Amino acid sequence: MIKVAIITISDSASAGEREDRSGPALVECVAKLGWEVSETKLISDDFGAIQAAVLEMAGSVHANHDVIVTTGGTGVAPRDQTPEATRSIADREIAGIGELMRAEGAKKTKFSHLSRSTAFTLKQALILNLPGSPKGAVESLEAVAHLIPHAVDLLHGRTKH
Numbered sequence: 641m642i643k644v645a646i647i648t649i650s651d652s653a654s655a656g657e658r659e660d661r662s663g664p665a666l667v668e669c670v671a672k673l674g675w676e677v678s679e680t681k682l683i684s685d686d687f688g689a690i691q692a693a694v695l696e697m698a699g700s701v702h703a704n705h706d707v708i709v710t711t712g713g714t715g716v717a718p719r720d721q722t723p724e725a726t727r728s729i730a731d732r733e734i735a736g737i738g739e740l741m742r743a744e745g746a747k748k749t750k751f752s753h754l755s756r757s758t759a760f761t762l763k764q765a766l767i768l769n770l771p772g773s774p775k776g777a778v779e780s781l782e783a784v785a786h787l788i789p790h791a792v793d794l795l796h797g798r799t800k801h
Contacts, residue, residue, distance in 0.1 A: 642675040642792055645697040645705040647683060647690075649712035649722055650772060654684040662711040665774035666781065670709075673785055678705055685713050690725035698762040706792045708765050709781065712772035714756045722769045723756045730760035730767065734791075737768065737784050744783035745776065759784075764795045 648654075648663035660682055667677050679697065683689045690713070697708045713722030727733060738758035745752030757780055760767040766788065770777040793799065 642673075642706045642789065643678040643704060644670045644675050644707045644709055645679040645681070646670070646677060647681045647693050647697070647708065647710045649683055649685055649690060649710055651685045651719060654682050661774045662770075662772055662777045665778050666709055666711060666770075669778045669781055673781075675707075685719040685721065687721050687725045690722055691729050694726055694762065694767060695729055698765040698767070705765055706795075707788060708762075708767045709770060709777075710768070711770045711777040714758075714769050714771050716754055716756070720756070723758050726758075726760050726767055726769055730762050732761045734759040734761065734766075737787065740787075741770075741780040741783050745779060748779065749776075755780075761795060766791050766795060 646663050646666050648660045650660065652658045653660040663680055670677050681693055683693050694708060697705050710722055713720045735758065741757045742752050742755055755771050757771055758769050770780045
């Protein structure tokens, strides 16, 4: 069973000014994929807070998250810094996952290529930085869901030939 942690990154939602809709939409999507949501968290668009949350989830011995999904902070606004914060602590970037999310997204919205969604590895965790809109987050996850089991197996040293 793939264990997924979800981090919503939003100044307004973390301040209680608006409801977090992306996190719950991803929880539902993960359940439909047959995976387990092992933890959720809501934080502000703060570089250090993003780093700390991802490091906590990737380093938690007890949680053992296979995938860490972030939603929010992947656009071009000044406070959108999720990819940079994640990149600064990650082991590796997987550019092809971001490329696939944008390519699939472009079939549904003309703004897809403004997204800076991407993926990284940290220890044995796969990290996906997804858009902040519920629709964009879910569609991006669905676009790459077929790759995740194999990536998780590889990160855990399980290869199938």
